[in-house]
Amino acid sequence: MQLKFLGTSAGRPTKTRNVTSVALCLPEPQCGFWLFDCGEGTQHRLLHSGLKLNKMERIFITHLHGDHLYGLPGLLSSRTYFEGAGPLQVFGPAGLKAYLECIFRYSGVHLGYELDVIEVTPGEISSDHRFVVEAAELEHRLPCYGYRIIERPQLGQLNLAALADMGIRPGPLYGKLKRGEAVTLEDGRTLTPADVVGPSLPGRIVTILGDTKPCDNAVTLAKDADLVVHEATFAGGMEEKAANYGHSTFRQAAEIALAAGAKRLVVTHFSSRFDDAAVQELVADARHIFANTEAAADFAEFPIKRPARE
Structure with a gap:
């Protein structure tokens, strides 16, 4: 189980970063992946990632700002051409269904698979034998959700x-x-x-947050998570500017992870004003608040280890 970042820039792409998207690669036996956000150019990033669209099982959109959404219609259209592409669920805020229906109607798109668009409300939005997914609304300029993915405990190995x-x-x-x-x-x-049968294997918790100011729901979603993905659009000391735009600083992301008792924090969604060296300096500053803070980068992979048995 791992996260693979496909885009880590805020607002617009740069020469080294595409706009927001991250894939959650699932463990065996699924071996598929879920996509969180789909900024413009995401399918181009997928071509270089080793991930195939016919292995994509679900998409979760945090909010309807273009840097998180504009790549979705093209990606859904391209998936038709992949053999074995089965039914697909797309989760997101109210308005997502109308957005896709409008584009598909006026561009004449006909998908070759079943598409189920689910407009989420706070609470549990998906549950199966392996995972539970919960959503909660964050504080941004548009309705925006964060997602908490809870892996159920797995039975131990046969002797x-x-x-x-x-x-x-x-x-x-x-x-x-x-x-x-x-x-x-x-x-x-x-x-x-x-x-x-050996001892059961504890499940993992992954929290992926959309754009947000610091808020209580971010802490709730990240509670005791093995890994939290939190935006860090602005530098520490720019809290007033961040609040005006509905965003967070590197320090504020670290404070959320600390308050939640999370094990690991990966920050992303960086302003184009920060090059890679500046991002590393800002991460070093955030580590004074939450030591296990790392910076995402396009195509960076973050394995999510299973917690120790209780």
Whole structure:
């Protein structure tokens, strides 16, 4: 499980940074990815990332500003040409459905797959056997959401050596034990998962925030997260300017991570006024508040390690 950044610039692209987009690469058995925001040029970045559009399962849009959205219609259109592109869910604020319907109607686009556009409200917005996704509204100039991705705990590994010693060969019983079910053997013995399944694997929490001023919901979404992605458009000392535009400084992002008890912070969405050297200086300053702060960069990858077993 890892994050791969496709764009890290605020407002407009630069020669070294595209506008906002980040992919969450999922662990086995899915091996697909979810996309968070889709600024102009995102599909071009994907071409150089190793990620294929037919492996993209969901898209989450934080808000409808162009640097987070203008790449979406083109990307959705291009996905039609990828063999095996199945149904796709797109989540985002109210207005997203009308935006896409308008563009597709006037440009004559016909998608070759099922597209489900879901306009989110605060709370749980998606749940399956592997992940729960929650959303909360942030404080920006347009309605803007942050997303909290919660991986459910996973069952431990089967003790294959112990099963072999018992004379139990691979087959349906393995699947039942792995699912947490007790089984009855041919000799009448009952075998429980606790006998042959190792400790469960704790899930991970990833928080990806859209553009925002410091706010309580940012802390709530980032609570105890293994990794938080927070915008850092302005330098420390520019808090008044940041507030006027609905953004945060590097220091404020660090303060949110600290207040949330997060384990790791990756800042992104940098103003074009800051080159790479300036970003590193601002990160060094933010580390005085939250030591485990890192700067995103286009095509940078951040593995998300599973927390230690409890």
